[in-house]
Amino acid sequence: SQTIHQWPATLVQPVGSPLSLECTVEGTSNPNLYWYRQAAGRGLQLLFYSVGIGQISSEVPQNLSASRPQDRQFILSSKKLLLSDSGFYLCASQGGANTGELFFGEGSRLTVL
Amino acid sequence: KNEVEQSPQNLTAQEGEFITINCSYSVGISALHWLQQHPGGGIVSLFMLSSGKKKHGRLIATINIQEKHSSLHITASHPRDSAVYICAGHDMDSNYQLIWGAGTKLIIKP
Numbered sequence A: 001s002q003t004i005h006q007w008p009a010t011l012v013q014p015v016g017s018p019l020s021l022e023c024t025v026e027g028t029s030n031p032n033l034y035w036y037r038q039a040a041g042r043g044l045q046l047l048f049y050s051v052g053i054g055q056i057s058s059e060v061p062q063n064l065s066a067s068r069p070q071d072r073q074f075i076l077s078s079k080k081l082l083l084s085d086s087g088f089y090l091c092a093s094q095g096g097a098n099t100g101e102l103f104f105g106e107g108s109r110l111t112v113l
Numbered sequence B: 001k002n003e004v005e006q007s008p009q010n011l012t013a014q015e016g017e018f019i020t021i022n023c024s025y026s027v028g029i030s031a032l033h034w035l036q037q038h039p040g041g042g043i044v045s046l047f048m049l050s051s052g053k054k055k056h057g058r059l060i061a062t063i064n065i066q067e068k069h070s071s072l073h074i075t076a077s078h079p080r081d082s083a084v085y086i087c088a089g090h091d092m093d094s095n096y097q098l099i100w101g102a103g104t105k106l107i108i109k110p
Helices: none
Strands: A003-007 A010-013 A019-026 A032-038 A044-052 A055-058 A064-070 A073-078 A087-094 A102-104 A108-112 B004-007 B010-014 B019-025 B029-037 B043-049 B052-056 B059-064 B069-074 B083-091 B098-100 B104-109
Touching: A003 A087, A003 A102, A019 A032, A019 A087, A019 A108, A032 A073, A044 A064, A044 A073, A055 A064, A073 A087, A102 B029, A102 B043, B004 B083, B010 B019, B019 B029, B019 B083, B019 B104, B029 B069, B043 B052, B043 B059, B043 B069, B069 B083
Parallel strands: A010 A108, B010 B104
Antiparallel strands: A003 A019, A019 A073, A032 A044, A032 A087, A044 A055, A064 A073, A087 A102, A087 A108, B004 B019, B019 B069, B029 B043, B029 B083, B052 B059, B059 B069, B083 B098, B083 B104
């Protein structure tokens, strides 16, 4: 079983400020990693996924970026936050083959003012 | 039309009732997940299945590949089962893509 550590859990940031959300995975190696965003009352929107170190695929053009500097570390960043970046961000991991079980972090609630 | 559709969108039931949540999909998938999201936002994986039926405690998930349909059942429902239940399929044409249902909000009243 995997454990996903995601932080910070909550943050309030002014428009134009930078962002860094971090996610680390325990209990597996070479997982597929995902960043999702969930707006209030809505479903999950895939932002980025990574199948290996340094390999990032973006699903939605935006002012966010992702990096995977280590096998079990996934970082979501922004240089300048927008009001529309507010939401609930979830990191997810899928170990083994592409049809493996999904594990989620506890989420990071971002409010941009 | 969404590629993965869940029904109902909202479901309110009394404690003890048998609950069924449905998930239909129109694309080829290699496996289907059922997940539970609690009010705090955390998501827990309940099942991953590609055929047949799986059972875990009071939860049962079934999938019919030919009919492109899956169901999640909860027996002897309890207020602590109140949550949003989400199905998501692995897109057969894209190894890493998940196609998400919109979720079913379940409320179990004592």
